[in-house]
Amino acid sequence: MTHRKLIFKSLTRRKGRFLFTLLGIMIGMASFVTFMALGGSLKSQIERESAALGANLVVTPKGSCAYEQVSILTGEQLPTNITKDEVAAIRSIEGMQAIPYLAERSAIDNRPVSVMGILPEETRIFKNWMLAQGEYFPEETADGAVLGSVLAEQFGLAPGSDVRIRGVDIRVLGVLEETGGKDDLTVFMSLPVAQKLYKQKDLVSYVAVRVDRLDEVELYANKIKDKVSLGVVSDKQMRSSVLSIVGTVNMTLQMIAAVAILAAAFGIVNTMMTATYERKREIGILQAMGATRNGVFRLFLFESGVYGLIGGIGGAVMGGLAAVFATPFISQNAATSFVKGSESSLDPTMFAGAILFSTLVAMIAGLYPAVKASKLSPVEAISYE
């Protein structure tokens, strides 16, 4: 017999109670881990998209706030407030490239997809796209669409087939190679064709700008502001303002999970209190056999610690699985989470931290019952029937 074995035998004596208390802490930890993992994957997705945008500056509609910035990175529909003249004015500035986009949305088989109107040749060079199948837009105003690789695969589309956007059948020209970002889930059309389809004549959603000299980003931002009355943000600003929103959301979710863990901790207190009453006599017997007060204290403290340890491991596994399987349903960009590199958010230090945290919480929860148990005088405990 060792102390460890004694703890496990005592714990599993009331199997039902052991299991239900364990489930409590497991569910709490699972929700915590799920939200952490989701938050992590959202963050890395934002960072990936920001890199994929390939811009140093983004020109957004006037009065735009963080919402537009989020939309640029997640492929949401955007208000189209930037006019042809404004685009021309921006593009006339020397020393930088400015690429206009029309960001719209549609649905294929009832699943949302992004639709982008682009300047085919300039965007291809800007984004370093490679073609996997079929052909690229043969001319700047060509009809037809080029698809992201994941989207083509998901909906079984290949060059020559038709994709129905806004009730119009559009011929698929080609499919891009995988990029690892939301471009993989986007239908690209030439700008005039998209503007006509969405009845947004001469309007675009935003303009991505890449400057030739990185150290002069600020200078160019001011040059753009001088020419047009539009919002200009740097990619860094955009990323940090989006991440701060994501962070707030994460924090809120984690607070909710913390409440679940707190409730579970009280479940442990309750179970351990019951155990000290139920085993009062056994505590006396142990003391008569030579167990010290400290020994009794540790026995009960570690018993509750085990709830946290097993609950933490179970919760981390459950939460990890939930994060992997739930992300596609929670996130708007269905397949983005399955796009390469998204599994990085399940990081082992987070799991280790979660298990440690849950063990610690359980031991704190077990502190009061353990003190109660150790304070029993042997005579009082033995006389209890």
Add this chain to the structure above:
Amino acid sequence: MNDTVITAKELVKEYGKGATLVKALRGIDLDISRGSFTCIVGPSGHGKSTLMHLLGGLDHPTRGTVLIDGQDMFRLGNKELAGLRAKKIGFVFQFFNLLQSLTALENIEVALMLASVPEKEQKDRAKKLLDSVGLGEKADAKPGQLSGGQQQRVAIARALANNPPVLLMDEPTGNLDSAAEAEVMKVLKKLNREGKTIIFVTHSNEIASRADNIVYVLDGQIQVPQELRRAG
């Protein structure tokens, strides 16, 4: 043989204060000879169990001392006192002696564990102890699967685990029928012959009549100590 193993001097135990003061023991002096079989008898509520708890170091007296092998128990810290209980005294109580979640064998192993016996040695020693009380084949039975007499014999085996010189029994047969009582008494007699000092709290005059010494506790005091010579 004048070797005393336990000496109690002017032992007083009071509970409560003022109007609710209860004088459980009112000054007890007692010598227990090594290897003797002593019965503590007396009516309920007159201080028998309190005396036993003090002799075993489970409780602290209001005044007075208890020496075991010449050592003053109540000068020890809690930790040392617990260590002394583990090594020098074996307890058996009236009922529910065993940890319900453990088997007979494991119950004995716990006592060995508390005296820091390495895990490897525990199983062998526990088995031998169970054999010595005639329950070798019940090693894997949980307390619920044992009869009352068997449970008490496991408790005795456990009390013997660390080979203490003294066994303290608080009505160990109080809950048993006469056949089971006879089983338990047989084991205790054998242990006594082998040299264990046994202190036995009982209501039974029949058991007391077989003891070397009878200590009669009435109103928290020892009345008319009777010395019965062992036959032969």
